[in-house]
Amino acid sequence: MAYHYILFMLAVIAGIYLWPEEEVKVDAAGKTNTQQLELSLETMNKHSADRTVKTPSTYSVETVKTSSKVQLANSQGRELVVALEQFWRECQRLDDCALQLSNLKLQLSKSRYQLLLRYLDLNKDWQRIWVDTELNHLVSLSDKVAEFKQFAAMVWGDFANVIFADEFALYDFSLELGSLSDTSVEEFVDDYQALLAKWQRQEVLLVLESDHSKYEKGVSIIPITYSPDQVQEIKNQLAKRYLTDKDLSAIIAREQQVVQQNDKVDQYQTKLSALNESLRAQRQITNLSDSEWQTYTEKEISKFRKDYFRYQ
Template identity: 35%
Template sequence: MRMPLLLISVAFIGSVFFFITNENELNSVKQIIVSPALPDSDHSRVQPNIIAETDDQTNGKPQSHGSTEQKNRLQEAKGQALMSAITSFWQLCRQQNNCDELLVQQQLILDENRYQLLLNFFDNQQTEQRLMGSSLISQSSSLADKIAHVKSIREQVWGADAHLLFEDQDAYYDYRLLLADPDSRFNQALSADGFMNEYNAMLEELGEELDRFSLDSDNAKYEEAVNLIPASMPENEAVRIKSQLANKYLTGNEQQAIVNRTEQVDQQQQEVADYQQGLNALEVELANERATSKKTMSDEDWLVYKAERLYQYRLDFFSA
């Protein structure tokens, strides 16, 4: 029966198109949005990450001089670390039902800007998400335009704190823009060897920041490299690149899974093409009938007849 296979085909191909569109265009723009639950306390409307606590603090003991010198994550952290610190703060104070008390403590520790960020985090986060959801930007817009759009909303909501909170994401955006440049190192590569040399050099340059760009696993490195193969790369060279990458970053089972998926996609695409080709031929046949042998048929009877022919075609195709 072809029906299950074709339905899977359509869904799968649609998913692939959506993924490629979003991953390769903005696609690669990773938006890390923390969505904490609304705390009960008025102040705990923001769900943040807590101050780094020492064992003495956790046990209710006075804080030692050494621990006071430990960096307070709410005061010192940036980027995702700060985002995590703020959400943790609110989660903890809500669990302990002492948000007001902890906020008073933090007001004494933090500078005014950091304290206001902590206090208003949840409201600002909800505003950002609302604006992101209601704003419209064409899918055909360039990657640079999409990134600029995201940054403009964040600056509107968070002001000067936008870069403080989204430092990691901004770095990733810059990374994607650099790769999307027509003159980038990868778009200039014309051979498998040249591409692999450039990719290995890039990984070395990133060094300890690989995790910042989600390239800290072999699977991630493989997927990223495949996505970076330029459309201008000759087909035989692209095949060589994928083979070298698979041998370097994937296990035997993972490589076989990719082969199986590729064969399945090819089969599904052929199934969809066959269906569309047959449907187009039927449409031409029906148009000829309407102009000749079915010319005198009423519009109502014609619509019924056409619907029956289309239904029979689908029934025959899916049951073959």
């Protein structure tokens, strides 16, 4: 369906709207992941160009239900795109698009009616413009988001703000989160809380409904310039404001587990490096052929791995 490309990035919305500037990619569709904002398009399904109306049944005249009308008239972002897609899918199925458009023309604002009328063509234009568009030449996230918005406005005009309302909100929130990188340690938590308060109405979209998610997001944006002691102090302040004792205990246990796992990995790499060094020394004094030596080293490394993990 044509709306898949517009909504693709919302499927992985949790953790996709904070992007390190040096790793962010912006392509056409607003797609994001944990460290990468990708705005790319999937190929859209072709829509029928024939909207000729045959004599409709009584049922087909009433197919635009009240809820759909409300969405077409008042919604924005994902909800609006779903309503637009549903309208065209259903009216094409019933072959009565002209009649339904005529009916809605009296019920929608001029702007919303024009969006509904032009939606399929604008979608096709949106696909074409992004096929050969690449924003990776831009360095900063702010530049990439700005150029994405520019292209969106070029295709969709004033409709861009309602069609991409969810994406624009995610991008703008991410940019504001990035501004906290210049905040002092003493002001970080207060500034973070102020930012959350500003975006409170968008908590569902930003996946920040729960206090636990607010804590996790706050921890994820602590500036890398802070010292370990400062980082721990920020974590403690965030935990005090957003976590229960049970939540805090679970997080501490998880962090300890991660530390232990990292220690095991470091130990493994250290011992494996020592084994490889020993094998290189042995190679200098052995008379084995290359194939015999290869077999020997593979057996030694395999034995090392089995013994190591057996006793962990």
